[in-house]
Amino acid sequence: MPLFAGRQQRTFGPKPSVADQPDAADASDSTPVPRRPRIPKPIQSKSAGETTPLPILPLTVLSITMLGEFLSANVSTPFILKMVEGFGVSDVGSWGGNLVASFFITQFLTSLLWATIAERHGARLVLFISLLGTALTCALFGTSTTLPQAFAIRLMQGIFAGAIGVARGCVSHITDSSNEGRAYAIIGFCWGFGGVVGAIIGGSLESPADKWPDTFSKYSLLVKYPYLLPCAAASSITLLGAFLSLFLGRDGGLREGAIRLLPEKLLRAREEADIIAEADPEARLGALVRLNSFFSLPRRFRRQPLSPAPVPDEEAAPQPELPTPNVNANSKADGAAYGYSSARPRLPTGTASSRRLVAEALRRRRGSGRGAGGDDQHMNFAQRLLMANETQVMSLTDLWVQAAINVDTPNPQDLLEDEEEDEEERERGRAATLLEAPGSRPRLTRRASSSASVLPAIFTHTGVKSRGAPMLEGEDILPLRRDPSADSTTTNRTETQQAQQSTLSQLPLFIIFQYGLLALHSTTHDQVFLSYLSSAYDAGGLALKPAGYAQLIALMSFAQISYQFYLYPNIGPPRGRFSHLNMFRIGSALYIPSYLSVIMYRAFASKNGDGGGIVIMSALALSTAVRYCGSTFAYTSVVILLNYVSPPHVVGLANGLAQSIVSLARFFGPILGGYLWSASVKENPSGYPLGFFVCSGVCAVAIFLSFFVR
Structure with a gap:
């Protein structure tokens, strides 16, 4: 007789639809019906089941914060080289790259400052100052008339953008286990939409007095400052978010009810x-x-x-008491x-239960280190800076992966109740009877199976094996501790050996190196590509106008949202056939043809400087679509691999180190790209392919190194 006959077993994840239910004739068949894993979507389906409604106001403010950071950094991209050229600078490519990079260095350096302020004075203050400062500095950037002035304002923009990690950490205050994944999906969608809006606003509204003289030539302010209108339009969005943030609670969530x-x-x-x-x-x-x-x-x-104190005896644990009539009103x-x-x-910790340990690790993966110092107040300055950058947002991938980790994570209270059921079953001595027929492959016990079920589906089929204890049979998951039934002497010796290992030796440095290399060659190429499109034909470029560049980037930003939310999870895990490691190789391989193909389009460019026609725009759209697809595949897979192979107790530090390296790559990449472009066309405009060749070579090295990932 089956062990749990006559008793409803708890399952996690999405409920099967009507189409997935077995027929009545097959009701006696015990073969489980396979269910497709859930993937994060910004729009909740009708069959998603019971979820707690998301609070509208806090989610709106956080979405505006995410959108505003990308918007303020991206609105000037279509015209920034044109602006630098208007300053009378000779080396436009190099100085343009330096101006782009200045935003990201101050964003990186001030992340710890904002995390400390949020920890001491509340996230609401940080959100308000950040949004208001972003709105003001973005508008001021449109009034820049000299290169030093533009640098100073750009640096201030990065300072206020450093609070983006605090905004991401606030998600945990406004959600629970039933809706956290959806919240991350929504703000991730808003982040990607910021790239669309920023490119459209920047490319369409720059120099309005020249484009629409009948309407805007009478406004002397817009004639004197041709880039003020797009910057002011972008800043109005973050200004609205600053006003709405005043109605939040101290922690960035909801205010308590005023009626008692x-x-x-x-x-x-x-x-x-x-x-x-x-x-x-x-x-x-x-x-x-x-x-x-x-x-x-x-x-x-x-x-x-999670409660930091262990509860040795659950039955003896104190129960929450009802409030007495003399409670303070x-x-x-x-x-x-x-x-x-x-x-x-709260879910007790410190026990030997594998399910509770999994719950601990999953919560760490959901965003530990919201404070300046994380869980350890004795960290040095470098460690605290890394932990503060753990929740920074560098791309749409960061938010989508966070949503994928949380989309099917169960409620910790359900895990606690399921653990109590297991304790009852073990007391009856029936746990060892759950086996298949003689001669067949044994199944996991209910305890191990439940432990595997709480791991997010996005961690399946990674293509690599994590370090540590052996995996459960038949499961591609990360076990967190040894089996509590193992010999106590062996367990103590293993824990002692693990404690002696340094934190650095447990970090997945090879994956972090791949992450940094990916960010470096992609950001370097972005600056080379921008210079190639915007430079005059005689200077080695395509002479594309800001409006044309804006249309191209806006179209690709829409495509990236589709790639992220639909294409990746259906080709790779959790629904596709390819592993995450294979998806990284595929994405990196897609970079190379997209990098090299744009070199040939100069033959179709117009020498009179009108930016080409529909042929060159269609070709550019095709190559850029391939590049954005490769970017989505490579970034998503490397972030998931980083979270998977990191031991649970160093997940926060590993993510912080990786995000810090990516932040530095966003700083050095535009500088390197601007230098490569200037050096390639300085003597002869026909040398423009140099930057594309260098980026392709670095990408090929990354693909080669990926075969050493184990």
Whole structure:
């Protein structure tokens, strides 16, 4: 007789649709029906099941923050070389790259400052200052008349953009386990949309007095500052976000309800809720969700941090008590008008349960290190700086991967209840009876199977094996500790050996190096490509106008959103046939033809400087589409591999180190790209392919090194 017959087994992940249900004739067949893993989508499907509604106001502010950072950095890209040329600079390519890079160096250096301010004074203050400062500096950049002035304003833009990591960390304050993945998908979509809006605004609205003289030539301000209009239009979006951020709570979430219940009414409401929960637990959830106001989310359904203190005996653990009638009516913790602000029971840590250890690691992967110092207040300055950069956002991939990790992660309270069920089963001595027929491959016990089920589907089929203990049979997952039933002496010796290892030796340095190399050659190429498109034909370029470049980038930004949310998860994991390592190689290989093919398009460029026609624009769109596809594949796979191969206790530091290296690559890449372009066309315009050849060679080296990943 099956071990769990007559009893409903808890499962995680999406519920099977009606089409996935077996027929009545096959009801007796015990073969499980395969289900397609969920992937993050910004729009929730109707069959997604019960999820806590997302709070609109905090999510709007965070989305504007993400959109505004990319918008302020990208709105000037179509005309920045034209602006530098207007300053009377001779070496336009080199100085243009330096101006682009200046934004990212101050963003990197100020991330720790903003994280410290958020930890001490709250995230609301950081969000308000960041959004307001971004709005002002973006508008001021449009009034630059000299190169030093443009550099100074660009550096200030990067300072205010350094708070993007704080905004990403605020997601955990406004979500729970049922909607966190969707929240990351939404802000990721807004980040990608910022690239579209920024390119369109910058390329369409620059020099309005020249494009529409009948309308704008009468405004002397726009005649004197031809780039003020696009910068002011972009800053208006972040200015709106700064105003809305004033209505948030101190931690960037929701404010507590201003209306208070009397203590006796609060007690009665809690008692009634407990009675309803005993009869039908789901009824209470539905009632509380219906009571949720437009700008409010019950504290009960916000994910709480895991308790640092172990609970040796769960039965002896103290139970939460109901509030007494003499409770302070002005307390924000228990005096909310809705009457259900008690915190969700926290998941104990420190036990030998593999499921709890998995839950700990998953939560670390969801964004540890929101504060300046992470979990360890004794870190040195370098470690704290790395941890502050852990939640920085460098691309759409960072947010999509975070959404994919959280999209099917179960509720820690469900894990706790499932663990209690396992304890009962072990007491009855029936756990060893769950085996297949004689001669067939043994299945995992329920304990191991449940442990595997809580791992996100995005970590399946990685193409590499993680370091540490052996994997569970038949599962491509990362085990976190040794089996608690192992010999205690061996366990202690293993833990001692692991403790003696330095943190540096446990970091996946080879994956981090690949990540940095990818960021370096892609950002270098972006600057070479921008110079190639914007430079005059006699100077080795295609003489493409800012409006044409804006159309090209906006179209590719739309394509990247499609690549990220739909193409990658259906070709690679969790639904496709290719592993993440193979997707990295495919993406890196796509870079090379996209880099080299644009060299041939100069033959179709017009020598009179009108920017070419539909032929060259179509060819550029094709090559750029391939490049954006390769970028999506390579960046997504390397970020997932980084999270997968990192031991759980160094995931935060590994991500912080990787994001810091990418930040530095975003700084050095434009400088290197501008130098390569200037050096290639300085003596002879026909030497323009040099930068593309160098980037292709570095990409080929990255592909070769990927075969050494184990």
